[in-house]
Amino acid sequence: MHPAYITPSPTPGHGHRGHRPAAVAAAASSSSSAFTVICVLHSLIALFCGSLMMFHARAIYSLGHGTDAAERLLGSTPQDRLLIRTSDSFAGLLLLAIGLLLLMVSHIxxxxxxxxxxxxxxxxxxxxxxxxxxxxxxxxxxxxxxxxxxxxxxxxxxxxxxxxxxxxxxxxx
The missing domain is CATH 1.10.287 (Helix Hairpins)
Known part of the structure; x- marks a missing residue:
């Protein structure tokens, strides 16, 4: 019979190399699941805030700072408004990238x-x-x-x- 088909018999006192005791595996699993939950929550926050910054900056400024402050924060000249909108879009895109990175990292x-x-x-x-x-x-x-x-x-x-x-x-x- 080929050696790959032979299964070792479970004998007491002869643990297999590479296997962790059940308590250690359970502790690593709970730590790992906590990491996954934190990463996913932070990812959702980053994705939500990034999409709002990219597509609804005026509404977010009005909600957070009031309409008068929002008008001042959005710039007074067309060039200022374009520069600020571009900056907000890139910041939102960065937050989206961070959110996706956190989703990928959550499975490590x-x-x-x-x-x-x-x-x-x-x-x-x-x-x-x-x-x-x-x-x-x-x-x-x-x-x-x-x-x-x-x-x-x-x-x-x-x-x-x-x-x-x-x-x-x-x-x-």
Whole structure:
């Protein structure tokens, strides 16, 4: 009989190489599913915000800042309006790309990569919050929403921090 057709008999005390105990596999699975959920939620947020920025910027500005501030934020000359619309479209496209990237990354099961990715996303959200506090609050029309958006950035960073803490807890228990 060909050796590939021979199946080893399960004998106690003789584990197979490459197989993890059930508890370790279950812990990796729960960490992996938490990573998937966080990635998908962040992806949906990025896709939604990106599509709104690309196609409904005027409505979003009016809703977030009021109609007067929205008119000022959209520019006063046709060249300013074109430049701002182009900028908003590229920012929305970037958010769509980030959303798609997050969807692709959500299926990676490597724990080390998940930890690295979560730390990078945390750093990114904290940098955006620092940028908002440092620069955006100086713009008169944006200053009113700066605190709300900064809190949102910290909450998004917090979701990644909680994942890292959760995965560390599983790793060292």
């Amino acid at each position: 099961k490597d724990r080390d990569f998940q930890d690295f990715f979560a730390k990078g996303c945390t750093l990114l959200h904290v940098c955006v919050a620092v940028w908002r506090v440092s620069f955006e609050r100086r713009v008169e029309d944006l200053a009113g929403d700066c605190l709300r958006q900064t809190v949102g950035d910290f909450l998004l960073a917090l979701s990644w921090v909680l994942f890292v803490v959760y995965s560390w807890r599983e790793k060292y228990d």
